[in-house]
Structure formats: structure tokens, C-alpha cells
Amino acid sequence: MSTDPRLARARQAAASATPPPPPPPATGVPDTTTQPIALDGANDAKDADVSPPESFKLRFCTVCASNNNRSMEGHLRLSAANYPVISFGTGSLVRLPGPSISQPNVYNFNTSSYETMYNELDSKDPRLYRANGILNMLERNKGIKWGPERFQDWKVGAPRIPKHESDQGSRGSEAGTVDVIITCEERCWDAVVDDLLNRGSPLNRPVHVFNVDIKDSHEEALVGGKAIVDLADNLNNAANAERVAHGSEGWNATSGLGRQSFDSRVPDILGEWQERWPQFPALWTLAWL
Amino acid sequence: MAANDSSESTISRLEGARKLALSDSVHYPAIVQGVAPIIGQGAALDLRRWGADFLAETYASPAFAVEEKVKLSFAALPILKAYLEADDQDDAVVKSSVQAATSMYPLVFRHTIYTPTDITTWQNMAAIKSSILRRMDSAAPGVKLCCTKFIQRVIQMQTPGVISDPRRPDQNEISLSLVPRDHPLIPPSTLEAEALGLLDRLLDVFQNPAGDALQVTATLNSVGVLVRTRASIANRILNTILSFDPFRLAYSGTMDAKTKVMVKSMERTLKAFLINLNKRNPTNPMAGRIQGHLDRLAQMHNDAFDTTGRKRAAPLEPPDGLDPSKRQRLAIDAFGAPALPPGPVSMAQLFTLTADDTTKGFNVQTIPFNMVNRIVVPLLVSVNQDQLTNAVSIVKQRLQDLSGSSSATAIAQALTGAGQGLDNGTNAASDQLMNRMEAGPVATDRPPEVPTGPFIIPQPPPMEDYEVTDFGKEMVLRIFGMVETSGETALFKMPTKGFNRVAGSNYDRDGWVTIAVRLATRTTTGLEASGVKEEDGSSGGPAFSLATEIRNVLHQYVLSDFRRRIGVAISWLNEEWYNDRMRSRSDADAAGSYDGLVLRLLDGMLPYLDAKDKVLIRFLSEVPAVGPALLERVKRLAVDPERVALAVNAIHYLVLFRPPVREICIDALEDLWHNYEDARGASAKVLAKWRPEVLGEAAPQAKVEEAKPEVAAKMEVAA
Known part of the structure; x- marks a missing residue:
């Protein structure tokens, strides 16, 4: 049986990076009410908090047409780099290549899992789908999350905890909000920006929407995944640098928005990135969740 | 270090509480009330950041009921106010606070509409509002961004919207339309005037020549809802946006990577914004203008980006004007053919038309034959006719001069003494190569090495x-x-x-x-x-x-x-x-x-043909002409007792539907009646209608006679 070597690597990375379990839920409701008294003393010490600035992480969202190849490669890479990440597709249906170009395998978003797709295609024609990489891809995806999600159906800000807790990259993305959306195709970028305009920004939260134009093939997705992580690293470093520059340290929690001038540095970062990755034409806008 | 530890443990405990709220929004009120003392303005920076962020998240959460949010704002507003009015401000805290305030403003606004007695809450909100508006121009870009969004929300609240259902106020969109005219705290006219002023500030970004892509795209992405739902200001916004030129930055000459990103970003966001408007409401009065603007944008895109894609023009002066090899060759050098040296000339000299020593020194024989074969034809095709004539006339002139002069012997020698002449003659450039080929047969009786002349394929044998x-x-x-x-x-x-x-x-x-x-x-x-x-x-x-x-x-x-x-x-x-x-x-x-x-x-x-074949009838009726010979063949069918009916029916059909041959057909039938025993019954039926006298003159059979009247009647009906 052949397995995706990247999958193993990712699992390893994920396993090694698995954070210690969150504090036990013993701090229930009664605890929170008693907390103020217990914590009052802590307020005396306001400074000298030193913790690695890397602990601050931007939250990412990768988007492609079917939430299978490019966005999932990005999802895997970003989660392997310990970023909070979720992923979506913008198509009307999940379309996977079939025996011919006019016979794609079609699935519904949100209701079909990678597991069922894998099993179905494996029973249909294992040789074909092994040869064109579809089964390997689905096998990888199975290890990342349950199934493809549609961007247009994403309820922004709705907590993702109970349902998506086991997804890779779920740590930090529990609140269902993101700071950066990275699409993999101009069509998807258009769809995302259009959809955000339609939503009318109920959350009043700024979000940077990037497009990194990646061809829909396994090879390009691999390279594109690297490019996405590179972009994410640069963005995150900038955000961290701002936090440190503004005198704040000690922040090992997952959320936070303290990256004031970070926003204005985004065009610089993207410009530099584009010079490093000229094969992926990039696009950017600041939209609202 | 103790402080560090306690701060970290506090935050991890706060995170636990946050997770609890995320998993079930019922816990939000208790948690917010609980953490309020911890995260207040006096707390450590990271606690304040966490608090501001948590408040922003709480008020953004769609899972948390609106009514609860309103109740909670009595506790949250003072915290935000303290954050925003503090002396030592952290941008992260301010940013999150502005976000929280943006989400909170509509809720407080509606609360104030229906409970005009609650002065404190509105005053807190108003203080926050003025604090945010004050910092709008001086704040860091990230904060300014969120201020833009806040302003957009304020404008949305403070301009009249559509009341879809007056009976259910809680379902209606919150807008100025809900505010009674005599509201003691928020008089509508003042609010609307303020909103229009804020709108001007919001739209200022489109007039800013610096073209800050961040603010431009952020504004574009936020005003969409205003254009859609606020008819009173939609035109003003659209007019400003349509007069905005996203390529402004591109005109200032060369673009670096950042400028390119910003120009592209503004262009595409503007496009997405306009397309979205037209898609949502294709019949809006501005649709035509928007479409026109989209087309113009595509044109401007070409104009702006084409110049950067072009090669730079050739310099007017060559970089090294003295080096002839670097000079631009504008035209082939005119034939400044060098004069022949006095005295006897070799064949090579006679045909040498160039003064260039390197060309003269080139040995054509070094080129392999197959290469020559390939070169010659394209070369001949590309020869300039004028140059060729010129070259020929120069050589002619030389020959004339030579023959006119006393050195006629020399030319004679040159022409007949082929050996030496030819060897030297090979030292010629490509032009001379052709000349040589023309001259070759004259100069030598060796067969030409390169076959010339048309190649004719031999005629095939007859x-x-x-x-x-x-x-x-x-x-x-x-x-x-x-x-x-x-x-x-x-x-x-x-x-x-x-x-x-x-x-x-x-x-x-x-x-x-x-x-x-x-x-x-x-x-x-x-x-x-x-x-x-x-x-x-x-x-x-x-x-x-x-x-x-x-x-x-x-x-x-x-x-x-x-x-x-x-x-x-x-x-x-x-x-x-x-x-x-x-x-x-x-x-x-x-x-x-x-x-x-x-x-x-x-x-x-x-x-x-079998007895019931329709093909015969079709054939006979559709062929262009039917003659007696043809009918003769058909009649012969009647010899076969099985196919009598076929023959008679075919002829009968012709009688009915082919009047020009009716006569000969009836003749044929008569012949059948006379000469073919088996056909008599069938043909008699037809003849009874068309030529009854025939039946009379012959000895009629009783059976046929009996059948006649009804058959005739049938025939008439059919006809």
C-alpha cells in the first residue's frame, strides 16, 4: 500500500507539535466567578513578562475551488508550521477528476467526508485514481480534517470548537475568525471578495485577502504550499515585530490583534514575496469579515 | 518572575473561560462580568490586550444573542471607554476596542431609541465615539482602518433606511428611520448632519493623491452596504468612487513591486465592488454608468501596464560611435566598388565588389556542399533586385573598360585561363558566389558543382x-x-x-x-x-x-x-x-x-418483387417518363398469377395519378384483359370505369358483370 510520504511527515510534525492539553475544564462557571478575587494579586506585576514573540500567530484560511488539492496542501503546510488554519472551497460542488474530462466525480460540500470519497473512488477504479494521485490526495486530506467546506456557507465567527476540534490547525482558530485569507485562484479571490461584500461585514473585523495563483495540479500545489507558508511566515513575523516594537511581550495565547502598522506593511511584504515567487501572480485586498 | 507566572497562568485560565464561552454562548454574560475587573485599564498590558480582543470577539459572535449583548454593554462600555481614554495607550488594545465599539454601536443606538431615559449608556457611547473620531487622523494605519469601519457603521445608523415592517420593530434594520423626531437624546436632524460630515471624511481617502491602498480597499469593501441600503447617500458615494482613479500611482513612472501590488489591489477591489453592485441589482439607475466604468477600467489597465512591459527604445547615439561593428546597420553599404588596379587583373579582382578585407579573405570552399545547397535558394530569393542590377552593371562596366583598354589580352587570359582565375574567384562573399555561379559555365567546361537550372520530372510513360x-x-x-x-x-x-x-x-x-x-x-x-x-x-x-x-x-x-x-x-x-x-x-x-x-x-x-411490393408503384410513379416499353415489362408480371394484382394495381395507379400516360396505361390494361387470363378479373374492374366498351365487346363473364357496379362506385369514391 502506498501512502503519501508528506502525510507521514505532516503527522510527525503535528505529533511533535501537539500542544499540551488546555487547562482542565475544572475552571467552570463557578470558578470564573471566583477568579477575580484570586487574580487580583497578579495585577500588581505589570511588566517583565518575557515569552517568545513567536507565540503570537496570525490565523489563516486557505481557499481553492474544491477544498481538496491546493487549499488542503496549504492547510497542511500551515498547520505543520503551527499556524491556526481553516480551509474552504468556493465552487458550487466538490469536483474531482473522473475517467474522462466530461465525467467528473461530484460531491456536496459540508456533507461528504474525505473518507467517503476515498472509499467510493477506491471501489470504483483504484488503479486509475491511484495513478492520477486522487486517492493519495484524499488520504492526505483525511488526516487533516473531516470533509470539504464551502466558503459561502461558512458562518464567520461561529465557534468551531466542538465539531472541528480534531482538525489540524484547529488550535487558535476556535473562534471561527481569521486574519488572513489566501485563495489559490483569481476566480476564488473574486468569489471570496464578492461573498464578503454580500455579507456586509457583520463582525467588523479586518481581513487580508490574498490570491496566490496556483495551477490545479499536484506538483504545482506542492510548490504553491511552500510559497503560502513563506508568505504566512513573512506576515506573521511582521505582526510579531510590531507587537514587540510596541513594548508588548508575554503573550502565549492564540488570539490578539495587536499589529497596528502590520496592516500597512502588507503591500511591502507581498511585493517582496512576489519577487521571490514570480510564478505565482499575487493579488491582495483588505476586506471585512 | 512570579508576576510573569501569574500573568501567564491568568491568561491560560482566561483562555479556558473563553473556550467555555465559545463552546456554549450561554456562558458569555457570566464570563464577561467575571473578567471585567481583571482586564480593566489598570491591568497588565497583555491582560488588557486579551480583554479588548475578547470583547471584540464577544460582540462579533453570531452565536451570542443580541438582547444579551445589549445588556452586557452596560458593563463593557466603561471598560472600552477607559481603554480609549487612557494615557498609555497600546495600539493593539485600541484596535480591538474600536472593533468592539463598532459592533456595539448599533445595539446601543437602538437601545437608546427605545429607552430615551437611559442617559448614561448613551453618554458612554458618545464619549467612545468622539474619542474614536478624534484619533481618526493621527492614529496608526491599523487603528485607522478600524476607525474607518466604525465611521461606516455610524453613517449606516445615522442615515434613514427602509422600514420593511413597522409592526415588528425588532426585525427592522437599525437606522435613523427608527428614531422619533422628538427624541431627547438623539435628535435625528443632528445625527444625520453628523453622518453626512462623516461621509465626507470617509470618502476623503479617494481624493488623497498618495493613494493608500490599505485605506482605499478597506473603504471600498465597507461602503458596499451603504450604497445598497442607503438610497439618500448612495449616489454621492458612487460618484466619488467612479471619479477615483486606481492607476494614479502608476503614472509616476517606474513602479516598484510594492506600488504594483497596491495599484493592482485597488484596481481589482474597485472592479469587485462595482461588479458586486451590478450583480446584486442589475436594474439600478447607475448600472449603465458602472458598466461603462468597468470597461474604462480595463482600458486604463492596458494603458497603465503596457508602458512598463515595453522594451526601452534604442539609444539615439550608439554606445561606441567609433567602432564600425557596433554601428547600427541602417542599410547595406552602397556599392562603392573599389576601382580595379591598373595593369592585368585576376578573375577574382574583376568580380570583387567589396572593399572589406575580411569578406574578401573568406574562403567559400570551406562551406560544405549540403550547406551551400540549403543556403543558395533562400539567398537567391532574398537578393535585392536593384543591388543585383547594380552589381552586374559594375562588372559589365569593368569588362568594357578592360576590353576597351590595351589590356584586352589580360582579360582574354583571365577568361580562358580558368584554373588560376577560378581558384581566386572563390574568395568572394555571398554576392560573388552568385555571380560566380552565373559566370561558371562561361569560365569553365567542368560541369557545375552545384546543379542549376530547373529540375524537370521526366514524363511518365503513357x-x-x-x-x-x-x-x-x-x-x-x-x-x-x-x-x-x-x-x-x-x-x-x-x-x-x-x-x-x-x-x-x-x-x-x-x-x-x-x-x-x-x-x-x-x-x-x-x-x-x-x-x-x-x-x-x-x-x-x-x-x-x-x-x-x-x-x-x-x-x-x-x-x-x-x-x-x-x-x-x-x-x-x-x-x-x-x-x-x-x-x-x-x-x-x-x-x-x-x-x-x-x-x-x-x-x-x-x-x-413480391405480390405486395410498393416499390414498383413508387418507381413507376416517380420516374420522369413512362413509355410503352416500360409498361410492357410491367404487363409481363401478370404472367405470374401471384403478381397479377401487383401489375394491375401499378398500372391502375398510373391511370389515376399520371394523366399524361393514362391512355397508354389503359391500352395496357386492355391488353391484359384480352391476353392474360389471370389478369382479366382485376383489369376488368378498372376498365369498367375507364373503358367500359371493351368489356362489352368481349364475352363478359357473369362474375365480372356482377362486380362491376359496386367496383365502379368504389372507384369513383376513390377518385
Whole structure:
């Protein structure tokens, strides 16, 4: 049986990076009410908090047409780099290549899992789908999350905890909000920006929407995944640098928005990135969740 | 370190509480109330950041009920106010606070509308609002961003919207329309004036020549909802946006990567914004203008980005003006042919037209022959005619000069003493190469090394008669091969095209049949000796006739499946008949081929007809002409007692529907009645109507007589 070597690597990375379990839920409701008294003393010490600035992480969202190849490669890479990440597709249906170009395998978003797709295609024609990489891809995806999600159906800000807790990259993305959306195709970028305009920004939260134009093939997705992580690293470093520059340290929690001038540095970062990755034409806008 | 630990543990405990709230929004009120003292302005920076962020998240959460949010704002507003009015402000805290305030403003606004007595809450909100507006111009970009969003929300609240259902105020969109005119805290007119002022500030970003992509895209992405839902200000916003030029930055010459990103970003966001407007409401009054602007944007995109894609122009002065090899070659040097040295000249000198020593020194023989072969033809094609004439005239001039001068011997030697001359003559450039080739035969009797002159393929040997016949037959078979392989059904679909059809215009089966038939009937008409009777085709004369061959094949083609190919037969025979007509017009005694062919075809079919075959009737009724000979063949069918009815019916049909041949058909019937015992009964029925006197003169049988009246009546009904 052949397995995706990247999958193993990712699992390893994920396993090694698995954070210690969150504090036990013993701090229930009664605890929170008693907390103020217990914590009052802590307020005396306001400074000298030193913790690695890397602990601050931007939250990412990768988007492609079917939430299978490019966005999932990005999802895997970003989660392997310990970023909070979720992923979506913008198509009307999940379309996977079939025996011919006019016979794609079609699935519904949100209701079909990678597991069922894998099993179905494996029973249909294992040789074909092994040869064109579809089964390997689905096998990888199975290890990342349950199934493809549609961007247009994403309820922004709705907590993702109970349902998506086991997804890779779920740590930090529990609140269902993101700071950066990275699409993999101009069509998807258009769809995302259009959809955000339609939503009318109920959350009043700024979000940077990037497009990194990646061809829909396994090879390009691999390279594109690297490019996405590179972009994410640069963005995150900038955000961290701002936090440190503004005198704040000690922040090992997952959320936070303290990256004031970070926003204005985004065009610089993207410009530099584009010079490093000229094969992926990039696009950017600041939209609202 | 203790402080550090406690701060970290506090935050991890706060995170636990946050997770609890996320998993069930019921816990939000308790948690917010609980953490309020911890995260207040006096707390450590990271606690304040966490608190501000948590508040923003809480108020953004769609899971948390609106009513609860409103109740919670009594506790949250003072915290936000403290954050925003503090002396030591952290941008992260401020940013999150502004976000929280943005989400909170509509809730507090509605609360104030319905409870005008709650002055404190509104005052807190108003203080926050003015604090945010104050910092709008001086804040860091990230904070400014969120201030933009806050302003957009304030404008949305403080301009009149549409009240969709006055009976259910909680379902309505929160807007100025809900505010009563005499509201003590928030007088609508003041609020609206403030909103219009804020709108100007919001739209200022489009007039800013610096073109800050961050603010521009953020504003574009936030005002969409205003354009959609606030008719009173939609036009103003749209006009400003339509006059905004996203390529402003691109005009200032070269673009670095950042500028490119910003220009592209603004352009695409503007496009997305406009497309979204038109898509949501295609019938809006501005749709036309928006579409026009989109087209213009595409044009501007080309203008802005094309210049950067072009190569830079060639410099006016060459970089090294002194080096001739670096000079631009604007034209081939004019023929400044060097004068011949006095005294005897070699052949090489005679034909040397260049002063360039390197060219003169080039040995053409180093080029392999196959290369020369390849070069020469394109070279000859590209020779400039003027240059060639010029070169020839110079050489002519030289020859004349030489022969005119006393050194005539020298030229004679040069021309006859080929050995030396030729060796030197090879030192010439490509121009000279051609000259040499022209001069070659003159100068030497060696065969030219490079074959010149046109190459003529030898005539093929004349074909034998049998070859002609074979190839001709093969050709005909190939035409029918096309007939076989082209579409099966096309033939029967033709009627749909009506009169507009041109025969053989489409390459279906019918088209190929038409081509074959016309090849047979028309092409060789008048070319072949008119005396040759090839129409029966059986003679197999020595000379091959295309027409005969095609007719033979057509004949076989039809007969091999005549029930289905009757249509082909009919159209073929029609062509034949027409062709005969045309020929007889020019040549009265020209022999027609139609009569023979139709008989031959019918003879081929007759043995296979069964008693109820409709093919015969169709054939007889559709062929262009029916003659006595044809009827004779039909009559002979009546010999077979099984097919008597077939013969009589066929003739009867002709009697009924083919008046020109009615007479001869009735004659035929009469003949049947007289001479064919079996046909008597059937033909009598028909004759009873058309020629009853015949029945009378012969000895009628009683049975026939009895049948006559009713048959006649039937016939009349049928007619």
C-alpha cells in the first residue's frame, strides 16, 4: 500500500507539535466567578513578562475551488508550521477528476467526508485514481480534517470548537475568525471578495485577502504550499515585530490583534514575496469579515 | 518572575473561560462580568490586550444573542471607554476596542431609541465615539482602518433606511428611520448632519493623491452596504468612487513591486465592488454608468501596464560611435566598388565588389556542399533586385573598360585561363558566389558543382488502355466508397430543406450520389462520340468511358438494395432524363440513355418483387417518363398469377395519378384483359370505369358483370 510520504511527515510534525492539553475544564462557571478575587494579586506585576514573540500567530484560511488539492496542501503546510488554519472551497460542488474530462466525480460540500470519497473512488477504479494521485490526495486530506467546506456557507465567527476540534490547525482558530485569507485562484479571490461584500461585514473585523495563483495540479500545489507558508511566515513575523516594537511581550495565547502598522506593511511584504515567487501572480485586498 | 507566572497562568485560565464561552454562548454574560475587573485599564498590558480582543470577539459572535449583548454593554462600555481614554495607550488594545465599539454601536443606538431615559449608556457611547473620531487622523494605519469601519457603521445608523415592517420593530434594520423626531437624546436632524460630515471624511481617502491602498480597499469593501441600503447617500458615494482613479500611482513612472501590488489591489477591489453592485441589482439607475466604468477600467489597465512591459527604445547615439561593428546597420553599404588596379587583373579582382578585407579573405570552399545547397535558394530569393542590377552593371562596366583598354589580352587570359582565375574567384562573399555561379559555365567546361537550372520530372510513360480502365474504375469505386461511408440517414432528411437546397452542397450521402450521377450524365456529354451506344454498358468496348463505368456501378449499387435505394435510382433517372432533354435540344438525333437505363433497372428489379411490393408503384410513379416499353415489362408480371394484382394495381395507379400516360396505361390494361387470363378479373374492374366498351365487346363473364357496379362506385369514391 502506498501512502503519501508528506502525510507521514505532516503527522510527525503535528505529533511533535501537539500542544499540551488546555487547562482542565475544572475552571467552570463557578470558578470564573471566583477568579477575580484570586487574580487580583497578579495585577500588581505589570511588566517583565518575557515569552517568545513567536507565540503570537496570525490565523489563516486557505481557499481553492474544491477544498481538496491546493487549499488542503496549504492547510497542511500551515498547520505543520503551527499556524491556526481553516480551509474552504468556493465552487458550487466538490469536483474531482473522473475517467474522462466530461465525467467528473461530484460531491456536496459540508456533507461528504474525505473518507467517503476515498472509499467510493477506491471501489470504483483504484488503479486509475491511484495513478492520477486522487486517492493519495484524499488520504492526505483525511488526516487533516473531516470533509470539504464551502466558503459561502461558512458562518464567520461561529465557534468551531466542538465539531472541528480534531482538525489540524484547529488550535487558535476556535473562534471561527481569521486574519488572513489566501485563495489559490483569481476566480476564488473574486468569489471570496464578492461573498464578503454580500455579507456586509457583520463582525467588523479586518481581513487580508490574498490570491496566490496556483495551477490545479499536484506538483504545482506542492510548490504553491511552500510559497503560502513563506508568505504566512513573512506576515506573521511582521505582526510579531510590531507587537514587540510596541513594548508588548508575554503573550502565549492564540488570539490578539495587536499589529497596528502590520496592516500597512502588507503591500511591502507581498511585493517582496512576489519577487521571490514570480510564478505565482499575487493579488491582495483588505476586506471585512 | 512570579508576576510573569501569574500573568501567564491568568491568561491560560482566561483562555479556558473563553473556550467555555465559545463552546456554549450561554456562558458569555457570566464570563464577561467575571473578567471585567481583571482586564480593566489598570491591568497588565497583555491582560488588557486579551480583554479588548475578547470583547471584540464577544460582540462579533453570531452565536451570542443580541438582547444579551445589549445588556452586557452596560458593563463593557466603561471598560472600552477607559481603554480609549487612557494615557498609555497600546495600539493593539485600541484596535480591538474600536472593533468592539463598532459592533456595539448599533445595539446601543437602538437601545437608546427605545429607552430615551437611559442617559448614561448613551453618554458612554458618545464619549467612545468622539474619542474614536478624534484619533481618526493621527492614529496608526491599523487603528485607522478600524476607525474607518466604525465611521461606516455610524453613517449606516445615522442615515434613514427602509422600514420593511413597522409592526415588528425588532426585525427592522437599525437606522435613523427608527428614531422619533422628538427624541431627547438623539435628535435625528443632528445625527444625520453628523453622518453626512462623516461621509465626507470617509470618502476623503479617494481624493488623497498618495493613494493608500490599505485605506482605499478597506473603504471600498465597507461602503458596499451603504450604497445598497442607503438610497439618500448612495449616489454621492458612487460618484466619488467612479471619479477615483486606481492607476494614479502608476503614472509616476517606474513602479516598484510594492506600488504594483497596491495599484493592482485597488484596481481589482474597485472592479469587485462595482461588479458586486451590478450583480446584486442589475436594474439600478447607475448600472449603465458602472458598466461603462468597468470597461474604462480595463482600458486604463492596458494603458497603465503596457508602458512598463515595453522594451526601452534604442539609444539615439550608439554606445561606441567609433567602432564600425557596433554601428547600427541602417542599410547595406552602397556599392562603392573599389576601382580595379591598373595593369592585368585576376578573375577574382574583376568580380570583387567589396572593399572589406575580411569578406574578401573568406574562403567559400570551406562551406560544405549540403550547406551551400540549403543556403543558395533562400539567398537567391532574398537578393535585392536593384543591388543585383547594380552589381552586374559594375562588372559589365569593368569588362568594357578592360576590353576597351590595351589590356584586352589580360582579360582574354583571365577568361580562358580558368584554373588560376577560378581558384581566386572563390574568395568572394555571398554576392560573388552568385555571380560566380552565373559566370561558371562561361569560365569553365567542368560541369557545375552545384546543379542549376530547373529540375524537370521526366514524363511518365503513357498509360496502357487497361491501366486507364483500371484506374478509372478504381476512381469510380472510390466515389461510391464515399457514398457508402457518408451518413446513412442524411438521404432521408432532405425534404426539410425545401427549395433552398443546392444539390450536392453538403457532403452527406445524397451529395455524393448527386456528384456521382452528374459525373455520369453531364461531364462527358458531347465529348464522347455521339454514335457510341454505351448506355447499355454491356458491350465493354475497348475505350474506357467514365460515364458508362459510373452507370454500371450505380446500377449495381441501386439493385443491390433497391428497396432502400429507390430514391437514388429516381434521382439518377431524373438526371438522365434531364440530360437527354438538354442534349436533344442541341442535337436532335442524339441518342438518349434514359430509356435504356430505366428498362435495365426495372428488369433488374422485377424478378425480386413480391405480390405486395410498393416499390414498383413508387418507381413507376416517380420516374420522369413512362413509355410503352416500360409498361410492357410491367404487363409481363401478370404472367405470374401471384403478381397479377401487383401489375394491375401499378398500372391502375398510373391511370389515376399520371394523366399524361393514362391512355397508354389503359391500352395496357386492355391488353391484359384480352391476353392474360389471370389478369382479366382485376383489369376488368378498372376498365369498367375507364373503358367500359371493351368489356362489352368481349364475352363478359357473369362474375365480372356482377362486380362491376359496386367496383365502379368504389372507384369513383376513390377518385
